[in-house]
Amino acid sequence: MSELKEGLAVAHLGQGIAVEHRGQIVLCQTLRKLDTVAVGDKVLWSEAGPGQGRIEQILPRHSLLMRPARNGKTRPVAANIDTVMVIFAMEPHYDCLLIDQYLAICENSKFKAALVLNKADLALTEEAEHDLSVYVALGYPLFKVSAKTGLGMDQLKQALQHQVSIFTGQSGVGKSSLTNVFIPDKDIKINTISASAKLGRHTTTAATLYHLKEGGDLIDSPGVAIFGLADLSASELAYGYREFRPFIGHCQFNDCRHEQDKGCAIRAAVENGTIAASRYQRFLKLKEKIPLKH
Ligand SMILES: Nc1nc2c(ncn2[C@@H]2O[C@H](COP(=O)(O)OP(=O)(O)OP(=O)(O)O)[C@@H](O)[C@H]2O)c(=O)[nH]1
Numbered sequence: 001m002s003e004l005k006e007g008l009a010v011a012h013l014g015q016g017i018a019v020e021h022r023g024q025i026v027l028c029q030t031l032r033k034l035d036t037v038a039v040g041d042k043v044l045w046s047e048a049g050p051g052q053g054r055i056e057q058i059l060p061r062h063s064l065l066m067r068p069a070r071n072g073k074t075r076p077v078a079a080n081i082d083t084v085m086v087i088f089a090m091e092p093h094y095d096c097l098l099i100d101q102y103l104a105i106c107e108n109s110k111f112k113a114a115l116v117l118n119k120a121d122l123a124l125t126e127e128a129e130h131d132l133s134v135y136v137a138l139g140y141p142l143f144k145v146s147a148k149t150g151l152g153m154d155q156l157k158q159a160l161q162h163q164v165s166i167f168t169g170q171s172g173v174g175k176s177s178l179t180n181v182f183i184p185d186k187d188i189k190i191n192t193i194s195a196s197a198k199l200g201r202h203t204t205t206a207a208t209l210y211h212l213k214e215g216g217d218l219i220d221s222p223g224v225a226i227f228g229l230a231d232l233s234a235s236e237l238a239y240g241y242r243e244f245r246p247f248i249g250h251c252q253f254n255d256c257r258h259e260q261d262k263g264c265a266i267r268a269a270v271e272n273g274t275i276a277a278s279r280y281q282r283f284l285k286l287k288e289k290i291p292l293k294h
């Protein structure tokens with residue numbers, strides 16, 4: 001076997017995986033199903049021809065973002081993400097239930113989470129200010145930005161440094177607009193990747209990793225907004241509400257559902273104001289709404 005080299009999977013192309021090695025792109029195949037390699041994976045590869053390689057090994061990941069696949073299973077989209085930036089806006093109006101979902105997934109997947117209110121050029125209602133203050137009190141970083149006017153973008157740029165981030169959020173909140181500000185030469189970069197991989201131009205990818213000019217990497221994955229809660233169990237959902245954690249294990253009964261159960265420590269914390277009632281009510285709603293794992 002030829003020498004093994006380390007590389008970084010930067011794009012998942014239909015015909016293979018674009019691996020970056022010393023600034024060059026190599027189109028790699030894998031022995032396993034291609035689906036198992038995710039963008040952001042550090043891999044060991046060997047040469048298989050000019051500009052061609054074969055992925056021999058995926059190096060250990062510290063995090064993995066999954067997304068539902070057509071067959072009802074999930075598949076890896078992006079690996080080694082440090083922070084998920086949850087993008088939302090006043091228009092279309094944010095949904096706290098959805099924000100809680102994203103946060104619960106992050107808490108269970110070892111991603112740090114940050115909240116990004118885009119379109120901060122639009123007026124914030126008092127209710128919105130209150131909703132945001134609840135998340136800030138829980139320790140989630142909050143950035144108020146506008147891709148349109150440039151407001152707050154320097155702070156967000158700084159936050160993206162020294163780590164791998166991904167943007168997620170519902171349709172229309174401005175994920176593409178923000179991505180275009182940070183990666184103005186996105187199309188050129190995609191064309192370079194596909195040209196180096198000898199695939200011609202305009203190859204579409206499920207996810208692409210970009211190095212930002214100011215430092216840090218951003219994984220762009222258009223479909224990532226749909227990653228769901230289906231893989232969480234009821235107890236993982238409770239763990240996903242970080243303020244519940246000090247009370248988990250302190251309920252009177254081991255199998256407490258944290259609903260109307262007698263001696264529930266979480267419910268007691270809601271009643272004495274330690275846990276925000278709005279978050280607890282949404283926890284109950286999500287439990288009901290989502291087909292959780294058992
Ligand atoms: N007022 C205002 N509008 C913005 C801002 N950023 C984006 N928009 C507008 O919001 C709309 C949606 O922006 P996109 O960037 O396409 O949103 P997206 O999240 O990528 O949407 P999907 O591709 O559907 O997921 C566009 O009409 C943008 O011009 C902003 O900071 N302020």
Ligand SMILES: [Zn+2]
Nearest residue numbers: 251256258264
């Ligand atoms: Zn309980």
